[in-house]
Amino acid sequence: MKASAIANSNIALVKYWGKRDKRLFLPYNGSISMTLDGLYTHTTVEFDSRYGKDTFTLNGKEVMQGDELEEVVNHLNLIREMAKINQKARVVSKNNFPTAAGLASSASGLAALSMAGAKAAGLNLSKKELSILARRGSGSASRSIEGGFVEWLRGEKTDGTDSYATQIAPQDHWDFRIITVITSGKEKKIKSRAGMAQTVATSAYYKDWLATVEEDLKKVREGILKKDFKLVGETAEYNCLKMHATMMTTRPPIIYWNPTTMDIIHSVLEWRDNGLGAYFTIDAGPQVKIMCMEKDMNEIKQRLKEIKNIQDVIVCRPGEGARLVDKHLF
Amino acid sequence: MKASAIANSNIALVKYWGKRDKRLFLPYNGSISMTLDGLYTHTTVEFDSRYGKDTFTLNGKEVMQGDELEEVVNHLNLIREMAKINQKARVVSKNNFPTAAGLASSASGLAALSMAGAKAAGLNLSKKELSILARRGSGSASRSIEGGFVEWLRGEKTDGTDSYATQIAPQDHWDFRIITVITSGKEKKIKSRAGMAQTVATSAYYKDWLATVEEDLKKVREGILKKDFKLVGETAEYNCLKMHATMMTTRPPIIYWNPTTMDIIHSVLEWRDNGLGAYFTIDAGPQVKIMCMEKDMNEIKQRLKEIKNIQDVIVCRPGEGARLVDKHLF
Numbered sequence: 001m002k003a004s005a006i007a008n009s010n011i012a013l014v015k016y017w018g019k020r021d022k023r024l025f026l027p028y029n030g031s032i033s034m035t036l037d038g039l040y041t042h043t044t045v046e047f048d049s050r051y052g053k054d055t056f057t058l059n060g061k062e063v064m065q066g067d068e069l070e071e072v073v074n075h076l077n078l079i080r081e082m083a084k085i086n087q088k089a090r091v092v093s094k095n096n097f098p099t100a101a102g103l104a105s106s107a108s109g110l111a112a113l114s115m116a117g118a119k120a121a122g123l124n125l126s127k128k129e130l131s132i133l134a135r136r137g138s139g140s141a142s143r144s145i146e147g148g149f150v151e152w153l154r155g156e157k158t159d160g161t162d163s164y165a166t167q168i169a170p171q172d173h174w175d176f177r178i179i180t181v182i183t184s185g186k187e188k189k190i191k192s193r194a195g196m197a198q199t200v201a202t203s204a205y206y207k208d209w210l211a212t213v214e215e216d217l218k219k220v221r222e223g224i225l226k227k228d229f230k231l232v233g234e235t236a237e238y239n240c241l242k243m244h245a246t247m248m249t250t251r252p253p254i255i256y257w258n259p260t261t262m263d264i265i266h267s268v269l270e271w272r273d274n275g276l277g278a279y280f281t282i283d284a285g286p287q288v289k290i291m292c293m294e295k296d297m298n299e300i301k302q303r304l305k306e307i308k309n310i311q312d313v314i315v316c317r318p319g320e321g322a323r324l325v326d327k328h329l330f
Numbered sequence: 331m332k333a334s335a336i337a338n339s340n341i342a343l344v345k346y347w348g349k350r351d352k353r354l355f356l357p358y359n360g361s362i363s364m365t366l367d368g369l370y371t372h373t374t375v376e377f378d379s380r381y382g383k384d385t386f387t388l389n390g391k392e393v394m395q396g397d398e399l400e401e402v403v404n405h406l407n408l409i410r411e412m413a414k415i416n417q418k419a420r421v422v423s424k425n426n427f428p429t430a431a432g433l434a435s436s437a438s439g440l441a442a443l444s445m446a447g448a449k450a451a452g453l454n455l456s457k458k459e460l461s462i463l464a465r466r467g468s469g470s471a472s473r474s475i476e477g478g479f480v481e482w483l484r485g486e487k488t489d490g491t492d493s494y495a496t497q498i499a500p501q502d503h504w505d506f507r508i509i510t511v512i513t514s515g516k517e518k519k520i521k522s523r524a525g526m527a528q529t530v531a532t533s534a535y536y537k538d539w540l541a542t543v544e545e546d547l548k549k550v551r552e553g554i555l556k557k558d559f560k561l562v563g564e565t566a567e568y569n570c571l572k573m574h575a576t577m578m579t580t581r582p583p584i585i586y587w588n589p590t591t592m593d594i595i596h597s598v599l600e601w602r603d604n605g606l607g608a609y610f611t612i613d614a615g616p617q618v619k620i621m622c623m624e625k626d627m628n629e630i631k632q633r634l635k636e637i638k639n640i641q642d643v644i645v646c647r648p649g650e651g652a653r654l655v656d657k658h659l660f
Contacts, residue, residue, distance in 0.1 A: 010642075207375070238583075241583055243581055245575035245579050249571055249575050251568060253599070255595060255599070259590065259593045262592045285547070
């Protein structure tokens, strides 16, 4: 009844922002992401009747209360319901990157928890079933079950059985790269879940966002399959700006960019004006992700050294999907 | 045949962004501004048959070519047509603030040129007629003819005769203040005229912008008349964010904010969270205008000292409208 899994984080090229069903985590729109090699959560789950309650240890520290603990317990409840068991569980997780600063730790976290938890509970789930389970913990986690380039289908059904992620292309399909530039290590003030609910409720631009996402999905999907860097880069950057524009026009405004974010945005636009193949995308946080091809990666890393106040630079290749591992954390 | 005028700049509380008629400068939406005490253009115009061509001197330097010269000559042509004269003119202008860095120098410039030019041409125009004339040189200039708090009516007619600015309240109506924070002295890369045309043509959000401006106009108009600082501040800030969101979602993106702009935005939001009465608005440029009441002005100026890379801070009260002056510049 003990199992461990590793799931990589992912970065959306076409963003998920807003739920049409908050209980089932059904999105208003589909999204496309790249699973990130090297940024992962490693989680061990054990269900056992000797545990009097569910416990959750993250990065070496037991989480005693709060939203994070509640999320884990809720997810364990889902798994127990599916497996028809009632033992409490011990969950131990490690991220190899800063939590909650816009690096999608909830994506890798809930994907790893789903895979390890389902296995520990004796369930034998398909990737589709795991993606649906992960989705119910955190929307973007549905995309971290698969590797490479992944699309989370919006679905139409009210029970959510058609809203899961599928692979568009495997990790070795393309030498597309994402350079994550860390501009702040602080936890963000407004978490994605609260932010997107507020946007759906109040932004003047949410309607136009939804009206134009389908086209972005089509272009990015096509761009990935054809390995058309310009089409993917342009569309993903535009989609990111559209998402941040809906955030900024939320009331009260949600502005995730900091001065360094701004500096990097202008740098990327300028580099591109001068012929370098670079586009940016930004999730619900201040970190900037620069999309490029392998051949331009070192040039971009070099140029980033000239920008002040950058905390860290992480290069990611397309990564593999979530997988069970033998190494347990306890 | 020589006349001089001074016109103050203005800052929009509900923004003008996009023309429905590019020749007549008819806007897609109405706008509301405060005329700024102390930021002005002083212009002298002389029509005389001894001039072989129109000349334009700005801030002591003759403008030999380019868009600015063309704008002045086109405007002189309009005035000559109205006055049925054909002499060429000498135009000398001085701004007491940096040109083209988002301080609406075209508003004060074209308003002063309209008033001095009309007078020098022997025309006797009403404020409404002057506002229409100024509008045909630069949309926002229509608002600099009047003082205090001003609304530029969208109008419905195709000939533009109902699209002019009127006063909502005079300059001594209210101790509302605008603190202009200069974050860059550089000329902006994309001028408003080109920027708004590109937004209208390509932004996914322009439709939603237009759908929500009427409500902003109503709130700000009402807020000014009732002296409701919160209503004016909140609505103006939201309107500014909506405008910048349409710019950012233009293709290619138009991003006027720099790192210092971002720093000030977050500072104002934080000050407000802590109870200080401050809202921001930003025009097509990187400068931030902080709206406040007279009583909070010194506290805000003090806090601005803690923010790095600010070039200058200018406090503006509501100013008077454009007026003829005796002092000629040549």
